[in-house]
Amino acid sequence: MPKIVQTEDGSDTLFDPTYGEHYHSIHGSIQESNHVFIHSGLKRCQAKKITIFEVGFGTGLNAYLTVLEAIKTNLNIDYFTIEKHPLIQEDWENLNYPKISADTNTELFQQLHLAEWGIEAKINANLTLHKINADLTEFKYNNIPPIDLIYFDAFSPSSQPELWLTEIFHQLFSQCNPGGRIVTYCAKGSVRRALIDAGFVVERLPGPPGKREMLRGTRPL
Numbered sequence: 001m002p003k004i005v006q007t008e009d010g011s012d013t014l015f016d017p018t019y020g021e022h023y024h025s026i027h028g029s030i031q032e033s034n035h036v037f038i039h040s041g042l043k044r045c046q047a048k049k050i051t052i053f054e055v056g057f058g059t060g061l062n063a064y065l066t067v068l069e070a071i072k073t074n075l076n077i078d079y080f081t082i083e084k085h086p087l088i089q090e091d092w093e094n095l096n097y098p099k100i101s102a103d104t105n106t107e108l109f110q111q112l113h114l115a116e117w118g119i120e121a122k123i124n125a126n127l128t129l130h131k132i133n134a135d136l137t138e139f140k141y142n143n144i145p146p147i148d149l150i151y152f153d154a155f156s157p158s159s160q161p162e163l164w165l166t167e168i169f170h171q172l173f174s175q176c177n178p179g180g181r182i183v184t185y186c187a188k189g190s191v192r193r194a195l196i197d198a199g200f201v202v203e204r205l206p207g208p209p210g211k212r213e214m215l216r217g218t219r220p221l
Ligand SMILES: C[S@@+](CC[C@H](N)C(=O)[O-])C[C@H]1O[C@@H](n2cnc3c(N)ncnc32)[C@H](O)[C@@H]1O
Pocket: 022, 023, 024, 055, 056, 057, 058, 059, 060, 061, 062, 082, 083, 084, 085, 086, 134, 135, 136, 137, 153, 154, 155, 156, 160, 163
């Protein structure tokens, strides 16, 4: 059973004993998600209507920060997220994200978690959520529309090498619109090369506190 741990910015994360990994950086969960996924991903999208595909719904932190940003900047987001091991309520209900994020909204955080798996859920005017309970390595993208932005937030390549491969990235690349992007906290050389081999043009960007770099890939126009 995952255990709540407080990170350096005061926001919680979970430690998963099976994978032996934290769900986020211990230097700051909210700080990391904001830096990697919101600032380096979402805020770089020009369009007001976009499709996001997330690998690993987990604690729902990325989805929560995304919907807050969508409300603030009036975006219309179709948010697809795949998760192999959904958390039970006992694991997510005490996470402190809605209490300490800039825009407190406990009800919204709960709504994201209480939305049913496998069914489209209209969270509000800014976000429609599609939670998919599946394994990424076996996933067929049949009902997924062209993607504008991928949040690649799996556990690290050392504990999940099967997810950080060219073939996985190539499937995601094929689903992207031209100009579509993938962002990840990981800056490992083998991951960068796998993204390039899959077709993405890859940039190394400054990482969040505690990490020198992160990666962003773009499908060329
Ligand atoms: C680093 S955690 C991050 C999760 C989430 N984005 C968050 O902010 O809490 C990685 C997540 O990927 C999920 N995961 C692991 N293997 C997976 C797989 N093969 N397919 C889909 N999800 C997977 C884990 O269960 C976990 O929730």
